[in-house]
Amino acid sequence: MIDIDWTLVAESFWPLFRGGLTGTIPLTLASFTLGLALALVLAMMRISGNRLFSGIARFYISAIRGTPLLVQLFVIFYGLPSIGLTIDPWPSAIIAFSMNVGGYAAEIIRASILSVPKGQWEAGYTIGMSRNLTLRRLILPQAARVSVPPLSNTFISLVKDTSLASTILVTELFREAQQIAAFSQEFMLVYVEAAVIYWVFCLVLSMIQDRLERRLDRYVAH
Amino acid sequence: MSHTEAPSSGPLLKVSGLNKSFGDNEVLSSIDLQVDSGQVLALIGPSGSGKTTVLRCLNGLEQPDAGTVAFSGGPAVTFGAKTSKREKESLRTRSAMVFQGYNLFPHKTVLQNVIEGPVQVQKRSKADATQRAERLLERVGLAEKRDNYPHELSGGQQQRVGIVRALAQEPSLLLFDEPTSALDPELVGDVLSVIKELAEEGWTMVLVTHELAFAREVADTVVFMDDGVVVEQGPAEDVLRAPTQERTQRFVHRLLNPF
Numbered sequence: 001m002i003d004i005d006w007t008l009v010a011e012s013f014w015p016l017f018r019g020g021l022t023g024t025i026p027l028t029l030a031s032f033t034l035g036l037a038l039a040l041v042l043a044m045m046r047i048s049g050n051r052l053f054s055g056i057a058r059f060y061i062s063a064i065r066g067t068p069l070l071v072q073l074f075v076i077f078y079g080l081p082s083i084g085l086t087i088d089p090w091p092s093a094i095i096a097f098s099m100n101v102g103g104y105a106a107e108i109i110r111a112s113i114l115s116v117p118k119g120q121w122e123a124g125y126t127i128g129m130s131r132n133l134t135l136r137r138l139i140l141p142q143a144a145r146v147s148v149p150p151l152s153n154t155f156i157s158l159v160k161d162t163s164l165a166s167t168i169l170v171t172e173l174f175r176e177a178q179q180i181a182a183f184s185q186e187f188m189l190v191y192v193e194a195a196v197i198y199w200v201f202c203l204v205l206s207m208i209q210d211r212l213e214r215r216l217d218r219y220v221a222h
Numbered sequence: 223m224s225h226t227e228a229p230s231s232g233p234l235l236k237v238s239g240l241n242k243s244f245g246d247n248e249v250l251s252s253i254d255l256q257v258d259s260g261q262v263l264a265l266i267g268p269s270g271s272g273k274t275t276v277l278r279c280l281n282g283l284e285q286p287d288a289g290t291v292a293f294s295g296g297p298a299v300t301f302g303a304k305t306s307k308r309e310k311e312s313l314r315t316r317s318a319m320v321f322q323g324y325n326l327f328p329h330k331t332v333l334q335n336v337i338e339g340p341v342q343v344q345k346r347s348k349a350d351a352t353q354r355a356e357r358l359l360e361r362v363g364l365a366e367k368r369d370n371y372p373h374e375l376s377g378g379q380q381q382r383v384g385i386v387r388a389l390a391q392e393p394s395l396l397l398f399d400e401p402t403s404a405l406d407p408e409l410v411g412d413v414l415s416v417i418k419e420l421a422e423e424g425w426t427m428v429l430v431t432h433e434l435a436f437a438r439e440v441a442d443t444v445v446f447m448d449d450g451v452v453v454e455q456g457p458a459e460d461v462l463r464a465p466t467q468e469r470t471q472r473f474v475h476r477l478l479n480p481f
Contacts, residue, residue: 122283123325126321129343138327
């Protein structure tokens with residue numbers, strides 16, 4: 001029978017939870033927002049029909065998806081200083097994560113746009129709209145609904161991936177856990193506790209995703 | 223309806239020498255058409271004959287490889303490699319299309335579907351556009367559906383919204399692409415009677431249809447197309463009752479006597 005040190009569990013809860021609130025969550029939100037903006041631009045480049053733009057976007061997406069996130073993070077934080085560009089841990093982490101999200105979400109957004117029937121574009125044109133206006137007013141709102149489930153997956157992955165920021169000295173949930181574990185030598189206990197807190201964060205996010213899907217559902221053709 | 227332009231004579235639309243290929247497949251070959259103001263032109267022919275493509279070229283949804291399209295009061299647009307995008311798109315504002323599959327915006331209510339163009343493109347005030355949309359919806363018997371979403375309507379109702387959406391653009395020409403083909407038989411009548419009323423009010427329209435009886439009733443001119451060419455055209459009564467070309471005769475006979 002494993003003897004659980006409940007006092008340690010209680011004492012480490014707050015530092016871990018705070019690490020989540022002040023590290024994991026803001027890191028996730030900032031990176032996801034910036035990543036989505038980047039993804040939208042990349043998706044537009046991909047469907048622009050312009051060979052150069054589309055080629056650049058493809059190259060970028062391929063590079064991001066074909067390399068480990070940890071390596072991307074290290075290139076930015078440990079690599080760039082050797083060519084004279086030193087970036088602090090927090091901005092490094094946000095840059096790396098948003099670039100990564102951008103690559104993955106771009107393909108999701110592109111696929112969602114392509115899933116909107118061609119007739120919707122034509123209906124926009126026949127009421128006199130330009131391509132841009134049609135995209136913004138008619139296509140993107142419909143694509144948004146389609147992209148909620150896959151983008152939510154990306155978001156939830158990101159919550160967990162932010163633990164990698166601990167390797168570049170960003171104080172978030174996992175780095176707190178490492179410090180408490182090293183100090184108390186209770187590795188099993190502290191890491192499992194950290195895992196449970198991540199899990200709770202993700203459960204809450206899944207519930208929000210469910211709500212969002214149901215709210216957007218009425219905007220879709222049945 | 224808000225359309226007050228008196229049916230006048232003279233061509234509203236003149237199309238000449240329209241050519242269009244998809245790859246090696248020539249779908250339109252030297253199409254000449256003329257639609258007079260206030261007249262209804264019906265395009266008939268077997269599927270794959272190119273009639274829908276003609277309609278789509280008139281609305282700028284498809285780019286012809288060659289030929290000229292001219293609306294009265296506007297510049298003639300001659301198609302070719304050097305035709306600018308702006309020129310091609312200038313055609314779009316002259317006509318509005320009613321689609322076979324309705325193509326209503328599923329994320330917008332009936333009213334929002336109708337006022338989208340007037341508000342976003344023609345920059346009318348929302349109040350003004352709404353007022354006009356309500357009048358039009360009332361005309362087709364859908365006033366009480368203004369706040370419903372398209373999926374809550376029957377096919378016939380959706381198509382009538384499609385027609386109102388086109389009318390709200392105040393085009394000089396209405397284009398109908400097999401407007402009743404996707405409908406259950408019992409709903410066809412409602413849509414056809416709306417189209418007939420519009421014809422009687424003097425709207426100019428081009429109608430692609432398989433409903434020959436309807437074409438005979440509303441159309442002034444019938445154009446029979448087969449294999450990308452105009453085989454025969456003339457007054458509706460003549461072409462449908464006493465076609466001179468053998469291909470037309472066979473087509474008309476087959477549609478009128480399906481068994």
